[in-house]
Amino acid sequence: MEKEAKTPRPIGLERVKKWLYAKGPGERSAGCVLCGSCYGHGPVNPMEDEPGFKSKCPPYEFYRFQRFTPKSRWLMAQRVFHGLDPVTPELKEVLYTCTTCLMCQEICGVRNDGYGPWDITVAMREEIAAKEGPIEAHRPIFDGLKQHNNPWALPKDKRGAWAEGLGLKKLGAGKSPTLLFAGCSADLPSGRAGAIALARLMKQAGEEFVILGDEESCCGLYANDLGFRAEYHRLQEGNLRALKGASIGKIVVACGSCLRIWRDYPKEAMGAVEVIHGIEYVERAVREGRLKFAKGVAKKVTYHDPCHLGRGSGVYEAPRNILRAIPGVELLEMERNRRWSWCCGGGGGVPEAFPELSQWNAEDRLSEAARTGAELLLTTSALCHRSFSQCRKPALPTQELLEFICQAI
Numbered sequence: 001m002e003k004e005a006k007t008p009r010p011i012g013l014e015r016v017k018k019w020l021y022a023k024g025p026g027e028r029s030a031g032c033v034l035c036g037s038c039y040g041h042g043p044v045n046p047m048e049d050e051p052g053f054k055s056k057c058p059p060y061e062f063y064r065f066q067r068f069t070p071k072s073r074w075l076m077a078q079r080v081f082h083g084l085d086p087v088t089p090e091l092k093e094v095l096y097t098c099t100t101c102l103m104c105q106e107i108c109g110v111r112n113d114g115y116g117p118w119d120i121t122v123a124m125r126e127e128i129a130a131k132e133g134p135i136e137a138h139r140p141i142f143d144g145l146k147q148h149n150n151p152w153a154l155p156k157d158k159r160g161a162w163a164e165g166l167g168l169k170k171l172g173a174g175k176s177p178t179l180l181f182a183g184c185s186a187d188l189p190s191g192r193a194g195a196i197a198l199a200r201l202m203k204q205a206g207e208e209f210v211i212l213g214d215e216e217s218c219c220g221l222y223a224n225d226l227g228f229r230a231e232y233h234r235l236q237e238g239n240l241r242a243l244k245g246a247s248i249g250k251i252v253v254a255c256g257s258c259l260r261i262w263r264d265y266p267k268e269a270m271g272a273v274e275v276i277h278g279i280e281y282v283e284r285a286v287r288e289g290r291l292k293f294a295k296g297v298a299k300k301v302t303y304h305d306p307c308h309l310g311r312g313s314g315v316y317e318a319p320r321n322i323l324r325a326i327p328g329v330e331l332l333e334m335e336r337n338r339r340w341s342w343c344c345g346g347g348g349g350v351p352e353a354f355p356e357l358s359q360w361n362a363e364d365r366l367s368e369a370a371r372t373g374a375e376l377l378l379t380t381s382a383l384c385h386r387s388f389s390q391c392r393k394p395a396l397p398t399q400e401l402l403e404f405i406c407q408a409i
């Protein structure tokens, strides 16, 4: 059972309470106004130039029952808070089908301050984890985090294997103001390419950098999104401790989800440490003339905005700027791009708990990518790569964007 950690932001039903009774102007007093924008098939806001798409919330589109909408999750949290409903298996099913795509947070005009529609889903997961521990499907992730500091339960001697043969320096063995944070997925076959390519690109750009290797812990993505607050704070503290005294000024991450979590670490603890994604690093290095595209790549490609890199961190243009700068590359956009990007189904513990929803999401996205006429789909987040590589009907091949860029250097 999860032990509650002291946090500035209340957890579980306390967070629901804060939203329900928030009265200060700073907190805004409104909650969900039942507008339906976060899942409805009409335009999000008729006043906007771009009315948006019919498909918004993946679990709602898959199950097509009202209870799977962000709005319903908010209403259910309210009823549980007031003791009108218990946490039933049916309610849990609704809460754990959220893929953490962040579309409802993007759309909801009411609040996006830690008490928005997606935050309330996480708050309810925190409540369940604190009272009952993880749901059965998430038990291996929870145990992996607790025992090995990563969701895949990889023992220490299996961490950092992605860097073998690359001649990289570990923090402690070398002093450097830059840290490459690979992410737990770099030690899985589906997630390795991004970290390896990023290390190659940083070396090519003449960057002095270190890695954490077998000392690297999870950024806290799963612990945060599945509601394991004590684990989240323990992992965050461990990562912050690793930085202390190391004079790190910049962290370059290989995964879009790591970026979202690292950027959410407390500002007072991070100080002036800058956190950027590898693709932002590459864009900067090209602009500064430290990286040059010496070779062309004649290919029609499309780019999938990972939910946590795009909506979660606001990185939309860097990947496109790079792709447009590589000679020979033709970038074909999917209909749902940038803030409207459709989820791959890989987040929120959904592949583990509701594989059929996750599979449908990945198939739907890959079919959309194939309809552009592209030969290859590029993306740059470990969970998206896992989803696409496990898709039973891959409509086109996929590749890590950073790895693709290496061919042009």
Ligand code: SF4
Binding pocket: 031, 032, 033, 034, 035, 036, 037, 038, 039, 070, 071, 074, 104, 107, 108, 109, 110, 117
């Ligand atoms: S969660 Fe936000 S967007 Fe969705 S129905 Fe409520 S107010 Fe509207």
Ligand code: SF4
Binding pocket: 038, 056, 057, 058, 059, 069, 070, 097, 098, 099, 100, 101, 102, 103, 104, 105, 117, 118, 121
């Ligand atoms: S984060 Fe995505 S999947 Fe979860 S409730 Fe919001 S729109 Fe639906």
